[in-house]
Amino acid sequence: MGDEDTADQQWASRYDALVDELRAEARRRREQGLVPADFEERLDAHARSLAGAAAPLPERVRQALAPAAARPALTPAASGGARSAVQAWAARAVGHSLRVLASRIDTLADATTAAVLAVAEAVTHPADHTHADLVASLDEVRDRLAGLDRLPAGGLALADLRRRVEALEAALRPVERGWQPWYRTGGLDELDDRAGGGGAGRAVRAARLAEHVAARQPVLDLGCGSGDLLALLAERGVAARGVDTDAQAAGRALARGLAAATGDALEALAAADDRSLGAVVMAGVAERLAPDQLADVVASAADKLSAGGVLVVDSLEPDAFVAALARDPRVRRPVDPAYLEWLCRQAGFEGVSVERGAGDDRYTLVATA
Amino acid sequence: MRILYVVQRYGADVAGGAEQHCRQFATRMAARGHHVEVLTTCAVDARTWEDRYPAGDEQLDGVTVHRLSTPRIVDERLYDTLGWEVLWSGRRVPPALVEVWLRAQGPVSTVLVPWLADRSAGFDVAVFFTYLFWTTWAGLRTAGGRVPTVLHATAHDERPFWLPIYDTELRSPDAYAWSTEEERDLLRLRGAGAVPGSVIGVGMDPAPRGADEHGFRARHGLGDRPYLLVLGRVDPGKGSTDLAEWFAAYKRRRPGPLALVFVGERAVAVPAHPDVVATGFVSDAERTGALRGALALVQPSWFESFSMVLAEAWAAGKPAVVQARNPVLAAQARRSGGALPFEGYVDLEVALDALRSDPELAARLGQAGRRYVEHHYNWERVLARYERLLTLARRRFAARGRRRPPGHLIRGSAA
Numbered sequence: 199m200g201d202e203d204t205a206d207q208q209w210a211s212r213y214d215a216l217v218d219e220l221r222a223e224a225r226r227r228r229e230q231g232l233v234p235a236d237f238e239e240r241l242d243a244h245a246r247s248l249a250g251a252a253a254p255l256p257e258r259v260r261q262a263l264a265p266a267a268a269r270p271a272l273t274p275a276a277s278g279g280a281r282s283a284v285q286a287w288a289a290r291a292v293g294h295s296l297r298v299l300a301s302r303i304d305t306l307a308d309a310t311t312a313a314v315l316a317v318a319e320a321v322t323h324p325a326d327h328t329h330a331d332l333v334a335s336l337d338e339v340r341d342r343l344a345g346l347d348r349l350p351a352g353g354l355a356l357a358d359l360r361r362r363v364e365a366l367e368a369a370l371r372p373v374e375r376g377w378q379p380w381y382r383t384g385g386l387d388e389l390d391d392r393a394g395g396g397g398a399g400r401a402v403r404a405a406r407l408a409e410h411v412a413a414r415q416p417v418l419d420l421g422c423g424s425g426d427l428l429a430l431l432a433e434r435g436v437a438a439r440g441v442d443t444d445a446q447a448a449g450r451a452l453a454r455g456l457a458a459a460t461g462d463a464l465e466a467l468a469a470a471d472d473r474s475l476g477a478v479v480m481a482g483v484a485e486r487l488a489p490d491q492l493a494d495v496v497a498s499a500a501d502k503l504s505a506g507g508v509l510v511v512d513s514l515e516p517d518a519f520v521a522a523l524a525r526d527p528r529v530r531r532p533v534d535p536a537y538l539e540w541l542c543r544q545a546g547f548e549g550v551s552v553e554r555g556a557g558d559d560r561y562t563l564v565a566t567a
Numbered sequence: 568m569r570i571l572y573v574v575q576r577y578g579a580d581v582a583g584g585a586e587q588h589c590r591q592f593a594t595r596m597a598a599r600g601h602h603v604e605v606l607t608t609c610a611v612d613a614r615t616w617e618d619r620y621p622a623g624d625e626q627l628d629g630v631t632v633h634r635l636s637t638p639r640i641v642d643e644r645l646y647d648t649l650g651w652e653v654l655w656s657g658r659r660v661p662p663a664l665v666e667v668w669l670r671a672q673g674p675v676s677t678v679l680v681p682w683l684a685d686r687s688a689g690f691d692v693a694v695f696f697t698y699l700f701w702t703t704w705a706g707l708r709t710a711g712g713r714v715p716t717v718l719h720a721t722a723h724d725e726r727p728f729w730l731p732i733y734d735t736e737l738r739s740p741d742a743y744a745w746s747t748e749e750e751r752d753l754l755r756l757r758g759a760g761a762v763p764g765s766v767i768g769v770g771m772d773p774a775p776r777g778a779d780e781h782g783f784r785a786r787h788g789l790g791d792r793p794y795l796l797v798l799g800r801v802d803p804g805k806g807s808t809d810l811a812e813w814f815a816a817y818k819r820r821r822p823g824p825l826a827l828v829f830v831g832e833r834a835v836a837v838p839a840h841p842d843v844v845a846t847g848f849v850s851d852a853e854r855t856g857a858l859r860g861a862l863a864l865v866q867p868s869w870f871e872s873f874s875m876v877l878a879e880a881w882a883a884g885k886p887a888v889v890q891a892r893n894p895v896l897a898a899q900a901r902r903s904g905g906a907l908p909f910e911g912y913v914d915l916e917v918a919l920d921a922l923r924s925d926p927e928l929a930a931r932l933g934q935a936g937r938r939y940v941e942h943h944y945n946w947e948r949v950l951a952r953y954e955r956l957l958t959l960a961r962r963r964f965a966a967r968g969r970r971r972p973p974g975h976l977i978r979g980s981a982a
Contacts, residue, residue: 206904209904209931209935213904216928217907217908220907220914220917220921221914224913224916224917227913227916227917228913233820337661338661341661341663471748472748472766497955500952501765501766505942505943545955546947546951546952
């Protein structure tokens with residue numbers, strides 16, 4: 199960590215304390231009546247007049263939308279229900295769209311009825327009505343109709359509904375991508391270790407990765423497996439959570455008391471708030487991703503890491519790829535460190551370095567946001 | 568990439584934050600090798616929308632600008648009356664009348680919709696600025712389905728934002744370019760949660776060296792007095808008049824040489840006070856000189872979706888004092904550690920006392936602000952994020968398939 203980073207972190211904690219002190223001082227001055235009271239009352243009145251009619255959403259709409267922000271957290275407690283929480287959110291969103299649509303149709307029906315009655319009345323008693331009254335009624339119908347047909351391809355409400363149904367379908371699809379073998383895939387990792395694939399072995403690699411990320415919390419470990427890195431970080435008191443598509447591996451991590459969940463790496467990363475993570479780790483994952491998935495993970499990591507945060511990618515050297523491909527069916531394509539470095543710089547990472555251990559057939563890339 | 572920007576005003580003489588923001592993106596994307604065109608009006612003044620630039624095409628910093636004339640067809644009295652009815656009466660106003668208000672707000676060009684219907688499909692992406700104006704309301708509807716669309720809503724929590732007339736517009740872009748996390752959350756709350764996007768912000772150049780602080784002081788009679796600086800339009804809605812009143816009270820309680828300087832055009836007169844100076848609109852160079860000499864920037868505005876002036880002050884290494892009832896300013900202060908928050912008079916007094924009595928604290932705040940801007944609003948990073956966002960919009964558009972153009976019901980506009 200650079201001197202400037204350390205100074206920034208120290209200032210961040212000092213700043214919070216400073217603001218608290220200033221607030222306490224302001225409270226003291228208010229209590230002691232050291233300033234004219236009507237100042238603040240007038241300010242509140244002004245604030246109400248400016249913002250009071252900002253028409254906050256009706257409570258029922260606010261409640262219907264709230265789950266969209268509350269994505270399922272990747273904590274041990276939530277991991278079992280993560281998929282069902284996503285489905286429930288998507289289902290509620292569809293329900294909300296249906297209610298909006300129904301309410302618009304209701305309004306249109308009311309306006310149409312009123313217009314028909316006005317026309318009937320005008321025909322019965324022509325002398326009592328002006329042209330303008332009728333036009334206004336018909337305009338109202340036209341406006342309501344336009345409200346249902348504001349977007350191409352069927353109108354706003356319908357297009358919105360279609361999007362939400364798609365989201366629901368996506369949530370109902372299995373979280374895992376691609377081929378799911380009948381055997382326990384965790385066994386492949388043990389095979390890899392025995393064959394000397396990956397050189398130093400997973401435990402040693404995890405220790406090396408822990409060095410890179412220990413000072414950068416919170417850590418998100420994409421493809422955490424049975425939690426070797428998470429365990430090392432937990433020992434050091436570093437806040438970390440992980441996600442893995444392999445439910446058995448994630449289950450073993452959970453059983454060790456670690457914050458792991460079953461899920462897709464891209465979705466887990468996308469669900470994090472922007473600039474909220476200290477480190478994102480991908481060990482043994484890059485070589486299993488499709489090119490667009492890898493590019494998306496790197497781009498998303500650039501958005502999710504806080505200032506000075508690191509993306510750490512541990513992957514196979516292209517030279518060792520053929521042996522790994524023959525041994526592990528999950529491996530899809532080699533990722534050249536030069537390409538990965540270029541990709542990170544395109545995504546806006548500032549410092550990128552690549553490290554290799556002696557006799558190791560893996561490399562570790564560290565990109566600093 | 569062939570990029571089309573649609574914005575209500577465009578040009579070096581245009582003062583608005585969103586418009587400057589648009590011009591920065593258009594110019595810099597052109598400099599990065601993209602083909603950039605801008606569809607805008609001939610207006611400079613956002614109150615009258617009077618044609619000031621000639622209609623037609625011009626080249627500006629590598630960007631082709633198409634200017635449309637905007638004849639003002641609704642008088643201001645009607646606009647004010649309608650505005651009260653629509654925004655303040657609390658009554659439900661028929662949609663047709665709200666649309667009349669929106670058109671009266673301007674700028675409206677009879678050519679904009681057919682222009683977009685004919686030509687928008689020739690671009691890879693169309694980018695709209697500011698949700699509020701008719702150019703975006705009508706333009707996004709026309710371009711949607713023909714070309715991938717991105718909206719810089721520059722939205723904040725104000726009355727028009729909640730009008731149902733914007734429901735469709737706010738849900739229809741293929742992607743959002745949010746100014747801040749707070750703007751993103753506000754738009755999600757408004758029902759635009761299904762539209763993806765990215766927090767882009769605005770890029771900031773390092774403060775130019777050699778700014779003429781002494782020239783600024785001499786021109787405005789400031790001598791060597793310490794002063795607090797307010798940048799931007801002097802307007803009650805921006806908190807300027809409250810601040811002037813509080814500053815007068817502060818000076819009664821803390822007599823001394825401290826002055827308050829407003830730099831920016833005046834929508835209302837600044838209350839007369841021997842320690843309050845209002846310069847009116849000044850050149851960029853003079854503005855930089857004003858920042859260089861300031862003790863701190865005060866940002867009292869109630870409504871901001873980003874606050875470029877705050878980023879500008881931080882880029883110059885100046886500390887700030889910000890109105891924390893505005894969620895964007897409060898969050899930017901917290902994230903950067905470069906500003907002290909205030910809500911009411913007492914907080915302001917405490918913050919100013921702290922800044923004046925501890926120069927080291929002021930320097931540390933300014934330094935934290937500068938680091939924050941250098942990291943998050945470095946143009947290279949902002950534009951890299953921005954290019955990814957435009958690509959996302961194109962991918963999303965392609966995934967949804969080409970939809971039938973919305974104007975198919977209008978005779979003569981069928982594709």
